[in-house]
Amino acid sequence: MAENLVKLADSRDARLSRAPDAHPLVAEIVEALMALSGEAHRDIVIDRIAQGRHPGARAASQALRDEILRAFHAHCETGSERALFRLRFGEGSHRWALAPAAMAFITARGEMC
Numbered sequence: 001m002a003e004n005l006v007k008l009a010d011s012r013d014a015r016l017s018r019a020p021d022a023h024p025l026v027a028e029i030v031e032a033l034m035a036l037s038g039e040a041h042r043d044i045v046i047d048r049i050a051q052g053r054h055p056g057a058r059a060a061s062q063a064l065r066d067e068i069l070r071a072f073h074a075h076c077e078t079g080s081e082r083a084l085f086r087l088r089f090g091e092g093s094h095r096w097a098l099a100p101a102a103m104a105f106i107t108a109r110g111e112m113c
Contacts, residue, residue: 025049025067025068025071026071026074026075026084028049028052028068029045029049029068029071029072029075029084029085029096030084030098030102031052032045032048032049032052033045033085033096033097033098034098034106035048036048038097038098038103038106039088039095039096039097039098040095040096041094041095041096042069042072042094042095042096043094045068045096046059046060046064046065046068046069047059047060049064049068050064072085072096077099082101083099083101083102084098084099084102085097085098085099085102086098086099086100
């Protein structure tokens with residue numbers, strides 16, 4: 001799935017796939033949101049990533065949680081067409097979603113879980 005993120009970035013002429021500081025958690029967030037039909041409460045996404053890394057984990061550590069939050073917000077919609085994520089119900093929302101362009105790219109390729 002991480003290669004799908006690279007394809008998404010390349011197809012939108014984003015520099016994400018080539019940026020040395022691109023965060024590896026971004027791919028995990030995309031995978032979690034894809035498995036959750038494109039949107040979910042942030043706690044569900046965060047815990048899903050933690051469980052993927054550590055089977056049997058009930059919740060993410062505070063350090064991992066903070067890191068995921070930073071990665072999400074670094075690629076969140078702020079009026080940019082290149083954003084991968086968005087807050088479904090606007091500023092202050094805890095409902096995370098794939099941005100429309102990201103969702104269209106993934107859906108068009110039949111990659112939703």
